[in-house]
Amino acid sequence: MAGRRATIKAIDWAAFAERVPPNQRAMFNALKTRSDALSARLAALPEKPPTIDWAHYKATVAKAGMVDDFQKKFSALKIPEPVDTQTAKIDAQEQEAAKSTAEYVQASKARIAQYEQQLQKLRSMIPFEQMTFEDLHEAFPETKLDKEKYPYWPHKPIADL
Amino acid sequence: VLHTTRPLHTTQQCLAPLPPLPEKGGEVRHGLIPEEFFQFLYPKTGVTGPYMLGTGLLLYFLSKEIYVINHETVAAACILSVIIYGIKKFGSDVAAFADKLNEEKIAKALSVKNEAIKDLETAIEQEKKEQWRVEGRHYLFDAKRNNIAMLLETNYRERLLTVYNEVKKRLDYQVALQNLKRQKEQDHMIQWVEKSVVQSITPQQQKESIAKCILDLKALSKSAQAAV
Numbered sequence: 284m285a286g287r288r289a290t291i292k293a294i295d296w297a298a299f300a301e302r303v304p305p306n307q308r309a310m311f312n313a314l315k316t317r318s319d320a321l322s323a324r325l326a327a328l329p330e331k332p333p334t335i336d337w338a339h340y341k342a343t344v345a346k347a348g349m350v351d352d353f354q355k356k357f358s359a360l361k362i363p364e365p366v367d368t369q370t371a372k373i374d375a376q377e378q379e380a381a382k383s384t385a386e387y388v389q390a391s392k393a394r395i396a397q398y399e400q401q402l403q404k405l406r407s408m409i410p411f412e413q414m415t416f417e418d419l420h421e422a423f424p425e426t427k428l429d430k431e432k433y434p435y436w437p438h439k440p441i442a443d444l
Numbered sequence: 445v446l447h448t449t450r451p452l453h454t455t456q457q458c459l460a461p462l463p464p465l466p467e468k469g470g471e472v473r474h475g476l477i478p479e480e481f482f483q484f485l486y487p488k489t490g491v492t493g494p495y496m497l498g499t500g501l502l503l504y505f506l507s508k509e510i511y512v513i514n515h516e517t518v519a520a521a522c523i524l525s526v527i528i529y530g531i532k533k534f535g536s537d538v539a540a541f542a543d544k545l546n547e548e549k550i551a552k553a554l555s556v557k558n559e560a561i562k563d564l565e566t567a568i569e570q571e572k573k574e575q576w577r578v579e580g581r582h583y584l585f586d587a588k589r590n591n592i593a594m595l596l597e598t599n600y601r602e603r604l605l606t607v608y609n610e611v612k613k614r615l616d617y618q619v620a621l622q623n624l625k626r627q628k629e630q631d632h633m634i635q636w637v638e639k640s641v642v643q644s645i646t647p648q649q650q651k652e653s654i655a656k657c658i659l660d661l662k663a664l665s666k667s668a669q670a671a672v
Contacts, residue, residue, distance in 0.1 A: 291590050291593050291594060291597075292586050292589075292590060294583060294586055294587055294590060295583075298580070298583070299580065299583040299584075299587070301580075302576070302577045302579075302580030302583065303577075304574075304577060314584075314587060317591065318587055318590065318591055318594075321591055321594040321595060321598070322594055324594075324598050325594050325597060325598050325601075328598060328601040328602065328605065329601070329605075330601065331604070332604045332605050332607075332608035332609075333608070335608065335611060335612060335615070340615050340619070343619050343622070344615065344618045344619055344622065345622055346618065349618065350615070353611060353614070353615065357607075357611055360607065362600070362603050362604055362607060364596070364600055365595075365596045365599045365600055365603075367592065367596060369592050370589060370592055373585055373588050373589055373592070376585070377581075377582075377585045380581050380585070381581075384578050384581060387578060388575055388578065391571045391574060391575055392575075394567075394571055395568055395571050395572070398564045398567050398568045398571075399568065401560075401564055402561060402564045402565065402568075405557060405560055405561050405564070406561065408557070411550045411553050411554060412464070412550060413464040413465075
């Protein structure tokens with residue numbers, strides 16, 4: 284009896300639900316219903332089956348030796364525990380997820396650094412009232428007029444005016 | 445606002461940016477003469493100094509005929525009066541309009557900048573939120589492992605229960621079989637005994653028993669009448 288009862292951890296479904304992004308909500312709901320169904324089934328079954336009252340049967344059944352035979356065979360019977368084939372796969376999945384998560388987090392951090400940089404640049408800009416056009420082109424490079432490509436005024440295609 | 449104290453690059457090679465231009469131009473009296481001139485003459489000649497200077501200069505030019513009055517003077521007077529009237533009447537409106545145009549341009553640029561800042565901030569927040577979300581991945585795997593454990597446990601318990609039920613069914617069957625046999629034997633025995641008793645009642649015994657019953661009934665009816 285020591286091998287079974289792979290510990291069933293208590294899962295905080297509320298906290299789990301918070302972390303699910305909205306586009307995966309359907310999958311989460313499916314998982315939750317499946318989990319709940321399983322736990323309901325488990326709770327409906329008793330942990331140990333009730334013991335058979337051998338004394339009563341020995342007194343009642345007339346055939347000699349039958350009850351003793353049954354009793355001996357019953358106590359000698361060992362019911363095999365179901366073999367766990369999937370946990371290894373789950374662990375492998377977890378490792379993979381950990382790796383891809385680390386990559387994603389790194390990329391995300393790089394993006395955040397980029398955003399922070401731009402934010403810093405925008406915040407430390409001089410106010411528009413004190414800018415010259417040169418300063419404006421420095422701060423927002425897209426406002427610079429390309430005088431090589433369009434040498435004549437207005438230095439940009441007419442459609443862009 | 446007097447601009448006499450506005451400092452510019454006084455030494456060579458100053459790399460700091462210039463201070464921003466002042467909002468309003470220098471103050472001017474009568475639209476022409478800067479205030480600094482009046483301030484310059486104030487210590488020596490007081491408030492009326494520059495006016496006296498102006499009047500004196502004008503009279504000097506007129507009397508010495510350095511400035512000659514001719515038809516162009518009249519034309520100048522008319523034109524200037526019209527111009528000054530026009531400026532006095534519509535000046536502020538035009539200035540307000542031009543200022544509004546400028547304001548709009550600046551406001552547009554400012555709104556672009558503010559939106560950019562807001563977008564960046566929300567983007568950063570989203571990224572942080574996604575990171576937080578990703579940290580919760582252990583929930584998923586715990587849930588999966590739990591499911592597996594529950595399945596295994598359920599299966600095991602079902603097996604135990606099946607064994608128990610089967611054994612119990614067989615034992616109960618044996619007991620029920622015995623009971624049934626017993627009952628059948630009893631019923632048969634009772635029936636057989638009844639049949640043989642009924643058969644053994646001879647007609648003579650029957651008559652005697654009927655007569656006894658009638659006597660008993662009569663006695664009973666008498667005692668019943670007495671009671672009523």
